[in-house]
Structure formats: C-alpha cells, structure tokens
Amino acid sequence: MMPSTSHQTEDAFCIFKEAKEVPTMPVTKEFTVLMEDRRSTLGKVCRALADREVNILALQSFPIGGKSVTRFIVDNPSTAKTVLDSEQLTYVEAEIVQAKLPHRPGEIARVASRLGEANININYAYCGLEPGTNTPLVFFGVTDVSKAAPILEQAAAAAAKP
DSSP: OOOSSSEEEOSOOOOOOSSOOOOSSSEEEEEEEEEEOSTTHHHHHHHHHHHTTOOEEEEEEEEETTEEEEEEEESOHHHHHHHHHHTTOEEEEEEEEEEEOOSSTTHHHHHHHHHHHTTOOEEEEEEEEOTTTOOEEEEEEESOHHHHHHHHHHHHHHHHOO
C-alpha cells in the first residue's frame, strides 16, 4: 500500500552523479508512483519528466482499485524527484537491483535461478534498454538488495564472456 504523503524514502540510496547515465552498479533507484487510473495521466507525468530532460530507462504500469501504480527507472533521479514533487504525486523511492544481460534465450532464467539459489525472493521484475546500446536491462525488486547486488555483478560478468 502506498503512503499518503507526497513521498517517502526507503532506507538507503545508491548515490548517482548528476550527469545523465545508466548506473554501472547493479543497484539503482526506482520511483513507484500512485496516480489516478484515467486517460492522459501517464502521458502527463511522462511529458513532465521529458520537459526536464529526464529519460525513462524502464517503466512498468498497472491498474489497481481505480488507481495506476507506475514504476520508473530514470537517468536522473534527482530531477525526477523534483518533477514528481512539483506534480504533487504520491511516490516511494526504493533501491532495486538490475542486470545488464545479453539478448539471448535463457539469460533471465539464469539470473533468476541464481537469486533463488541464494534464497532471495524476486517480488517483481521488468525490463528496459540501455540508452545508446539498446542492451537489455532487467530490474528486480528483491527481498535483499545488498545480497542480490554481488550475485548480479557476477552473473553479468559471466554473461559478458564469450
């Protein structure tokens, strides 16, 4: 359930440079936004981000109880936060893990299995693309970010080897 305040920050954050770039570490910041489930609502938020030069790297949105829950990964979390505040939206910031994977069968299965073998539950997942290379990025909301991050680093390094 989403908090009723305009935003809430979870425990710790991955610190990003203000420069626009995809984080190279497997931990990234995610914004989960609660909006009205009406036409143009998502477009308005995406336009507000674009107007401030914030690039959406990944997005997941679904309706629930007359509302829309939308998850964003962006290239500039600081500016995105300012935009969400100015739009007076209810949102939560969280750390999640990401994996940069080759675009071939079995890669998500391999990484998801490694997390499971480490007793890390995957609560949700969604995909995006790395700007410039269009390399697939998979984002996982997991029960233990600090434990999952090194596993994903190792998995990505192994996948990068021919």
